[in-house]
Amino acid sequence: MKAIKVVKPFQIEIVDVPKPTITSDNDVIIKITSGGICGSDVQIYNGTNSLATYPRVIGHEFGGIVEAVGDGVTNVKIGDKVAVDPVLSCGQCYACSQNRSNVCSTLKAMGVHVDGGFAEYVKVPQENVYKFSKDFDSSLLCTVEPYTIGMQINNRLRITGEDQVLVMGCGPIGITIMQVAKSRGAKVVMSDILPKRLQTAKELGADETILVWKEDLEERINQLTNGEGMPVVIDAVCIPATFKQSIELASPAGRVGVIGLKNIPAEISVADITKKELDLIGSRLNNKCFPSVIESFENGTLDPRTIKTAEFNFMDVQKAFDLIISDPEKVLKVTLNF
Ligand SMILES: NC(=O)c1ccc[n+]([C@@H]2O[C@H](COP(=O)([O-])OP(=O)(O)OC[C@H]3O[C@@H](n4cnc5c(N)ncnc54)[C@H](O)[C@@H]3O)[C@@H](O)[C@H]2O)c1
Ligand SMILES: [Zn+2]
Ligand SMILES: [Zn+2]
Structure with missing residues (x-):
């Protein structure tokens, strides 16, 4: 064979x-x-x-x-x-x-x-x-x-219809995460650097899309959440910069989903995690x-x-x-x- x-x-x-x-x-x-x-x-x-x-x-x-x-x-x-x-x-x-x-x-x-x-x-x-x-x-x-990758992170982050979620990155993984979250009734905001990928996310049900080099991501998130930050942020780009952003954009008492597999260190402020009492939740396979x-x-x-x-x-x-x-x-x- x-x-x-x-x-x-x-x-x-x-x-x-x-x-x-x-x-x-x-x-x-x-x-x-x-x-x-x-x-x-x-x-x-x-x-x-x-x-x-x-x-x-x-x-x-x-x-x-x-x-x-x-x-x-x-x-x-x-x-x-x-x-x-x-x-x-x-x-x-x-x-x-x-x-x-x-x-x-x-x-x-x-x-x-x-x-x-x-x-x-x-x-x-x-x-x-x-x-x-x-x-x-x-x-x-x-x-x-x-x-199942999208399902696992939705399970790990306990996402329900009550949640508002930011998924950074509209690759296949970001899209499956979005689709599972939407199937649970959550409101999902998607970000990317590629207009075509954001358009696909929109067509597949994203509530909001953000083109990060054109719009200020933090400003848009604050507009969408009365300045509070996102209750749930998932980094499906998985580079140090977006991992750092995911912690900055999360609201107090928020949850941050981590799925990156690269062995690259990221510089993040410990105080952000403590002061907001964030849940940093890894999800694998x-x-x-x-x-x-x-x-x-x-x-x-x-x-x-x-x-x-x-x-x-x-x-x-x-x-x-x-x-x-x-x-x-x-x-x-x-x-x-x-
Ligand atoms: N933990 C796990 O079990 C698991 C499983 C599968 C994949 N992964 C990881 O998930 C990640 C995503 O996988 P994929 O196949 O969707 O990758 P992908 O490269 O197809 O998608 C990444 C997307 O992020 C966008 N992007 C790049 N920079 C950005 C930025 N600053 N802000 C917003 N968007 C940006 C890209 O344009 C692209 O659309 C990979 O790093 C992969 O290793 C983890
Ligand atoms: Zn795979
Ligand atoms: Zn074992």
Whole structure:
């Protein structure tokens, strides 16, 4: 069978690898139908992902149809349409004992630390497989994972319909965060530096949009909140400057969501956090968010078609990466069909 391998930075190949076979009672083999390309895949491709090792079969956003199951598999059966949670955890460490396996001390993400889902068939443990209860577009099964990122931070920040939220950055992650918050009834303000991305955010339901080089962000936030600052701020840009801003723009008793993964120090005022008694809340990957995202897809509360900008056959993966790299402003989620 074929798989997509980043052999080394800037070298992506379609390679022949052995088709997986059932070797444990817990195994599920999935015939992959779709894979989504994430910013972190692009980083693995261009050599800027500090977690990845090479060569690597990439892909952590993937789904398909169950092809075979081990004798102990009870949650899915052959023929089910499924999405795969790419997070592998130990079940033994402190975080796992707190039901927080998404921050397991020895966490491995498929497609980053170990081989991933951009292949014709993939073998995964049953705990990582989540099925759809209704028929669903096979080319969208891969979009569950990016929405679980948005769901996780909404859960971590306890966002409800009472909240007013500023999301900085209208990339795919900022947009899924916005869509989940909107589905809960929250009022959401989006900021970006790219007009096209703000326009998309507006079309997808943003209550307010702020073009940060044209308008004064702090002034607009103060206008929108009677000078109090934002009750909830989420930095989906993830650079030191926006992390600093997120603390400055939050209202007293506010919550700040942190999802950045870069090892770059940021200079922030400790007193701002103390005086406003802010909750600074980190959010990583997802903690059992697959069932609620699948339910939202099935009942129409979340529509993944809204973030998909292009699809390619997996044999054309190079073209897909070229599109994302050459025209990022126009792209939200690019998917591969297998
Ligand atoms: N914690 C997690 O589990 C997790 C998961 C996925 C992604 N991430 C992180 O989320 C971040 C966003 O991911 P993405 O794929 O949406 O990235 P992206 O690069 O597509 O989007 C970032 C957006 O921010 C905008 N931007 C840049 N500077 C800005 C500024 N000063 N103010 C407002 N907007 C600005 C960009 O124009 C772009 O639209 C990344 O840093 C990624 O590492 C975290
Ligand atoms: Zn991703
Ligand atoms: Zn663990």
